[in-house]
Amino acid sequence: xxxxxxxPEREAELYGAVLDxxxxxxxxxxxxxxxxxxxxxxKATLYRQWGSKPELVVRAMRYxxxxxxxxxxxxxxxxxxxxxxxxxxxxxxxxxxxxxxxLMHAVHDNPDLYQAFHELLIEPExxxxxxxxxxxxxxxxVAADNPALPYIMHMLVGAFVARQLIEDRLVDRAxxxxxxxxxxxxxxxx
Amino acid sequence: xxxxxxxPEREAELYGAVLDxxxxxxxxxxxxxxxxxxxxxxKATLYRQWGSKPELVVRAMRYxxxxxxxxxxxxxxxxxxxxxxxxxxxxxxxxxxxxxxxLMHAVHDNPDLYQAFHELLIEPExxxxxxxxxxxxxxxxVAADNPALPYIMHMLVGAFVARQLIEDRLVDRAxxxxxxxxxxxxxxxx
Numbered sequence: 093x094x095x096x097x098x099x100p101e102r103e104a105e106l107y108g109a110v111l112d113x114x115x116x117x118x119x120x121x122x123x124x125x126x127x128x129x130x131x132x133x134x135k136a137t138l139y140r141q142w143g144s145k146p147e148l149v150v151r152a153m154r155y156x157x158x159x160x161x162x163x164x165x166x167x168x169x170x171x172x173x174x175x176x177x178x179x180x181x182x183x184x185x186x187x188x189x190x191x192x193x194x195l196m197h198a199v200h201d202n203p204d205l206y207q208a209f210h211e212l213l214i215e216p217e218x219x220x221x222x223x224x225x226x227x228x229x230x231x232x233x234v235a236a237d238n239p240a241l242p243y244i245m246h247m248l249v250g251a252f253v254a255r256q257l258i259e260d261r262l263v264d265r266a267x268x269x270x271x272x273x274x275x276x277x278x279x280x281x282x
Numbered sequence: 283x284x285x286x287x288x289x290p291e292r293e294a295e296l297y298g299a300v301l302d303x304x305x306x307x308x309x310x311x312x313x314x315x316x317x318x319x320x321x322x323x324x325k326a327t328l329y330r331q332w333g334s335k336p337e338l339v340v341r342a343m344r345y346x347x348x349x350x351x352x353x354x355x356x357x358x359x360x361x362x363x364x365x366x367x368x369x370x371x372x373x374x375x376x377x378x379x380x381x382x383x384x385l386m387h388a389v390h391d392n393p394d395l396y397q398a399f400h401e402l403l404i405e406p407e408x409x410x411x412x413x414x415x416x417x418x419x420x421x422x423x424v425a426a427d428n429p430a431l432p433y434i435m436h437m438l439v440g441a442f443v444a445r446q447l448i449e450d451r452l453v454d455r456a457x458x459x460x461x462x463x464x465x466x467x468x469x470x471x472x
Contacts, residue, residue, distance in 0.1 A: 214447070214448055218448070239460070239463065240468060243461060245448050246444035246445065248440070249448070250436045250441065250444065251433075251436055253443045254435055254436035257386070258404060258435050258439070260400075274430045274432075276469075278430060278471065279469040
């Protein structure tokens with residue numbers, strides 16, 4: 093892949109610039125020209141490396157994600173959940189929250205952004221969580237037919253969205269830890 | 283209150299027109315002038331009756347809400363939850379979903395809309411749910427110190443938001459019934 097020719101430093105710099113621009117102008121007003129100017133790249137390079145604006149934006153979001161569930165395997169479901177909490181960076185949550193909110197809105201008007209968002213961010217996240225849950229099933233911690241298993245993402249999304257909506261506060265580590273223990277683990281019978 | 287001088291038919295007509303306009307132009311572009319013109323009212327009347335655009339918009343949303351939890355009391359928690367499901371109108375969910383999404387976005391840029399939204403929609407909804415849960419505690423169905431009790435709204439908001447985000451589908455009765463049985467009741471120990 094052409095993408096592999098970037099150094100890790102250059103990749104971080106590029107993705108950082110994309111997210112900065114996204115915060116400044118929003119998805120709809122963001123242009124490949126502006127990204128090229130800000131990152132001192134040519135538009136041709138951007139299109140060769142990422143194919144399209146939605147793909148570049150979603151890869152930048154994914155690169156910036158603090159927790160990658162596929163890197164977590166502590167030996168117990170509760171341990172895995174609390175490892176996710178431990179890697180959550182409260183400052184970053186604050187910075188990314190407005191970004192994600194703007195993107196969620198744009199997703200509904202841009203089918204190509206929705207598709208990239210789904211393929212590159214939601215689906216890998218769901219696969220990571222499903223592997224983590226499958227190991228809990230294999231260890232006998234969760235029944236294979238537990239009816240809450242398909243709803244793990246719904247429970248987690250609820251935690252993030254509802255806290256802001258109801259309490260006007262962002263998710264932080266203490267909240268997430270409490271939510272896992274009070275809602276997610278009991279729903280899974282753990 | 284001045285509001286009580288409206289006939290129920292006129293109130294329904296006014297709120298319907300507000301929601302139609304909201305769907306057409308969005309919150310930011312919606313003006314009291316446009317509402318006055320569409321409803322053949324004077325702007326002075328609108329301001330006297332509702333005080334402000336945010337309050338009028340949120341009251342219209344609330345008027346349109348299909349389920350009012352404070353009207354539900356079946357004698358069991360599972361019965362109450364399934365009564366909520368039974369009153370959910372699949373067609374209306376579809377119509378209201380875009381509206382709510384637009385409003386959620388506007389809420390973040392308009393503190394007065396956030397406040398009206400919170401006072402007139404979220405708080406009454408939470409009080410209704412809390413009464414419903416308190417009855418379950420009083421009946422001995424749910425332990426008074428069950429740690430999932432403060433998270434009931436988070437679980438429900440998750441069901442609505444995540445289904446659209448993850449599955450690109452709106453919540454319907456079958457999904458809601460399954461989610462209550464698989465997630466909410468087990469988390470509450472029922």
